[in-house]
Amino acid sequence: MQLHAADAADAVQEAFLVLFQKAEAVLAHDPVNVPGFLFGTLRNKAVRVLAARSREAVVGPIDDDELSLDEDGLAALLRRETAERLASLLERACNPLEQEVVIMGLDDRDGPEIALALGITPNHARVLRHRALRKLREALSHEEPS
Template identity: 85%
Template sequence: MHRSSQANLFPPVPLADLLARAAMLSAPADATDLTRLRGLLFGRLRATGWVPSGDLRGRPPRLADSDEALLAALVRGDAAAFDALFDRHAARLNGYARRRLRLQPADAADAVQEAFLVLFQKAEAVLAHEPVNVPGFLFGTLRNKAARLLAARSRDAAVDPPDDRELSLDEGGLSALLQRETAERLASLLERACNPLEQEVVSMDLDDRDGPEIALALGITPNYVRQLRHRAFGKLREALAEEEPS
């Protein structure tokens, strides 16, 4: 992906990380069903072999309790650290899954649980990364799960490609324009305008991967890739138009 000369003054940040950051900033809090979700997640953690111990559950997190310290304590079995991490991030993850991604309640609950479970499973790698970014990892995992759910649903649907007469003649120009954007700006546009599956298609398209390659990576048909690209470019064009001074 091309960068502006100003952007090249700074170390590049992967687009996936920037999309996770954009998701974090746009996430509304939603406490719906969090008590039930907490219980399900605690049980699934125990099923992995994790044995809770340490302080009593429900201890309020102290201001000095960083995400890094809480994750390290969770790995050691600290049940209070589990509650503190959950209380700190679950409502916004749940809000993003239910309201921003419009997942069904069962799918949203599953996606939020998976985000925390993958965090636990990959805690060593997350803690070794500088800087430690627990919310970024959680939101990135949630986005990936949502994209897989949307792709799985599409595999069961008969999808026709857009008619060639409906394709905009300036999609090539829009693609070139997007490639000139900084990664930060592109991530913001994608997060605001497109769902996770559309974001994945556009990201891979701008990385010069063709339709069959994208279809294979996402487990969907090339026709559906074409439709998603067309739909996403339309949304991005509208988002850009809204920013133009009237």
């Protein structure tokens, strides 16, 4: 597995921030080894990014061959549902984690906020939201019109 260019750039930037924050301790070492400190910090950051990506791979990528869900339109439709009907629909169609992601999204929380609150990665939150909305759309399409 390889680091993406954006991830590498973020890791370099974060490594220099850590160096800035710990400059006094780094410079107190004898001999001073700034390149070694930066290398170790960068290596650790890269390992964390790659580990997170491997955990996301277990979830699996979103199938780009599927039709687009027009997620904003579906979210707007879900916001108009009564709380009871929405709860029933979510319970029937989605697993508990997907339910949380959808509810937080309907409360206007963005992907990184949802991920942080649930202790998952932003990509995992995005995948869960996509799958949940697909399931909800399917469930709504099978209901009798009222």
